[in-house]
Amino acid sequence: MRRLRSMTAFGGPGVWLWRWRRNPLRRRSDVLEAWIVSAAWLGTVVGGVLTGLAATHSVEGGLARERAEWRPVVALLTQDAPGATPASGSGAGRVWANVRWTGTDGVSHAGQARAAAGSPTGTAVTLWTDWDGTLVTQPSTASEAHLRAAMVGVMTGAGMAAVPLLGGRIARDRLERRRMAQWDEAWARFGSTWGRKTG
Structure with missing residues (x-):
């Protein structure tokens, strides 16, 4: 019971702010x-x-x-897209294929884009480009x-x-x-004087 009371005393609402209150035991x-x-x-x-x-x-x-x-552009396959292979896994329906498209500046560009496996030459695919005409992912x-x-x-x-x-x-x-080093130093200084009689 005594232990419970002491725990309650140390867990009061003002205990957490004790460092801010004036207290003779408070150190710098x-x-x-x-x-x-x-x-x-x-x-x-x-x-x-x-x-x-x-x-x-x-x-x-x-x-x-x-x-x-970023803008979508229509590109055309410049050759037949490769067919699906068992090693392609879950993405077997889409493969990389060579494409060509005309940018907004009228210049022809070539690159690679994902297309349905086995698509013939000339198949249209939609891809995305930035303002510079570079291929980017869909935003x-x-x-x-x-x-x-x-x-x-x-x-x-x-x-x-x-x-x-x-x-x-x-x-x-x-x-x-x-702080612990200071306590050790204080114990070393004053501990030896305990038990001595004064006067």
């Missing part, structure tokens, strides 16, 4: 530790949230530009872009939040080791 290292903990949590929460939001906004902006600038839809941006934002924010959190932990460990 206690105040320093309180500042370290506060700064670490502030950096973790604010830094993580702001970094995550900035990353999300940046990714969404980039994907929106891709949707606005993400708005919903895909939101999901991808949110995932990047969460991962980036979590990574950023870990930096001040770990930094605060390391600083507290170093402070604790220093």
Whole structure:
């Protein structure tokens, strides 16, 4: 019962703020530790949230530009597409084939694109190019872009939040080791005087 009371006494609402209150037993290292903990949590929460939001906004902006600038073009197979092979697995229905298309600048371009296996020469396939006429993948839809941006934002924010959190932990460990060394020094100085009679 006594142990339960002592645990309750140390778990009261004001116990966690004892380093901030005036107390004759409070040391400078206690105040320093309180500042370290506060700064670490502030950096973790604010830094993580702001970094995550900035990353999300940046990714969404980039994907929106891709949707606005990338254009579909129709290309024609310049030779028969290879037939499907058993080694192709689940993607056996689509194979790489040589294609040719005319860009928006009127210049003819050649490259490779995915086409149905066994398609004859001259078959039309749709591919995507950027403003420079370079082949690109199909841009993400708005919903895909939101999901991808949110995932990047969460991962980036979590990574950023870990930096001040770990930094605060390391600083507290170093402070604790220093405090223990000071206690050892104090014990060595005053421990030998215990038990002596004064006067």
